[in-house]
Amino acid sequence: MAGGIGSRFWPLSTPEYPKQFLDVLGIGKSLIQMTYDRLLNVSPKENIYILTNVEYKDLVLEQLPDLRPDQVLTEPERKNTAPCIAYAAGKIQAINPDANLIISPADHLIIQENNFSETINKAIISAQKNRIATIGIMPTRPDNGYGYIEIDSNSNAIPNHSFSVKQFREKPDLETAKEFLSSGNFLWNSGIFIWKASTVISALKEFQPALHQFFTADLSAYNTSEEQQMVNNAFSKCEDISIDFAIMEHAQNIDVVVASFDWSDLGTWGSLDGHLTKDNQNNAVIGDKVKVFNTSNCIINIPEGKTALIDGLDNVIVIQSDDKLMILKKENEQELKKFLKELK
Numbered sequence: 001m002a003g004g005i006g007s008r009f010w011p012l013s014t015p016e017y018p019k020q021f022l023d024v025l026g027i028g029k030s031l032i033q034m035t036y037d038r039l040l041n042v043s044p045k046e047n048i049y050i051l052t053n054v055e056y057k058d059l060v061l062e063q064l065p066d067l068r069p070d071q072v073l074t075e076p077e078r079k080n081t082a083p084c085i086a087y088a089a090g091k092i093q094a095i096n097p098d099a100n101l102i103i104s105p106a107d108h109l110i111i112q113e114n115n116f117s118e119t120i121n122k123a124i125i126s127a128q129k130n131r132i133a134t135i136g137i138m139p140t141r142p143d144n145g146y147g148y149i150e151i152d153s154n155s156n157a158i159p160n161h162s163f164s165v166k167q168f169r170e171k172p173d174l175e176t177a178k179e180f181l182s183s184g185n186f187l188w189n190s191g192i193f194i195w196k197a198s199t200v201i202s203a204l205k206e207f208q209p210a211l212h213q214f215f216t217a218d219l220s221a222y223n224t225s226e227e228q229q230m231v232n233n234a235f236s237k238c239e240d241i242s243i244d245f246a247i248m249e250h251a252q253n254i255d256v257v258v259a260s261f262d263w264s265d266l267g268t269w270g271s272l273d274g275h276l277t278k279d280n281q282n283n284a285v286i287g288d289k290v291k292v293f294n295t296s297n298c299i300i301n302i303p304e305g306k307t308a309l310i311d312g313l314d315n316v317i318v319i320q321s322d323d324k325l326m327i328l329k330k331e332n333e334q335e336l337k338k339f340l341k342e343l344k
Helices: 031-039 054-063 081-095 113-127 174-183 197-207 209-216 227-237 243-248 270-275 330-343
Strands: 050-053 072-075 100-103 132-137 148-150 162-164 167-169 186-196 254-258 284-286 290-293 299-301 308-311 316-320 325-329
Touching: 031 054, 031 113, 050 054, 050 081, 054 072, 072 081, 072 227, 081 100, 081 197, 081 209, 081 227, 081 243, 100 113, 100 197, 113 132, 113 162, 113 186, 113 254, 132 197, 132 243, 174 186, 186 197, 197 209, 197 243, 209 227, 270 299, 284 290, 308 316, 316 330, 325 330
Parallel strands: 050 072, 132 254, 284 299, 290 308, 299 316
Antiparallel strands: 100 186, 132 186, 148 167, 148 186, 162 254, 316 325
8 A cells, every 4th residue: 555645754655655655764765665675575576566556646656667557546536544555455355355454554673574474374364264464563652643453461472373353442541451461462553454356255245345335346347448437436435544444443353463573654754763873862864965063963954965954952853854944853753734824
């Protein structure tokens, strides 16, 4: 899934060039390129499909030149994750009724690729039993920016082990997140799902009959010249709804596999902090002509070739694009969307 606009990575991420296409780590690879390389360990390249907004198709093919154009599935408008996944399920079911689907966002950071493959293969075992599998992350702090997955209180959340899901819990307040962490039987919801195409279609039929009718009741148009017109029509009529609300909060046949890999959803600049190289004052600096003085605990990203002198900052995020500059206290990062509304 690569259709978002990544507004919390402003000013580098814009609707014209969103964060999944950016090299936010300064390593020479964008997030979507890293995701593609990681998935090659669990799937041949001809079985990898990118779902994105129609505006980004050329960007995808530019960054992933090994893909055929028909492997880039385009959405005419943004309607959240459930319509996107319904489209994928119908498309793949029409190709192979026995297919397993791995649904992965394009903008997650996962470094331990071998561990990722082991966890995914464990989840495929659940999927082949006609169950819905999701990947849960052992929480390391009481974070109120993630949804949570509850497992039985007597379960010991061991990496690469599978557990029945008791319930999904939406993003909590900070005090509730602290309770989740101390209880030991809550996992972060990674947003990575593994299931058979037929399983998700059955779930859509049961819990979201309108989505099922639009995307998966009749598969005859898929993989024909009529596909895009049918999909465009479905998107124009369907509800804007996430897969969590559409299916995950209703279904009873859900397993969670505890991840054996480090994970970040890279939702904000601050979420990058633990993944960037630091200087001796704990600054993460990206840019070949940046000099800092009396500055500590900052994230600084300046375009190549641009000169910057920074003095006297602490716990600040400094991001420059070609024509925009953001200087933001780390503690105010959750306010960025509100600030951008004022800016507009």
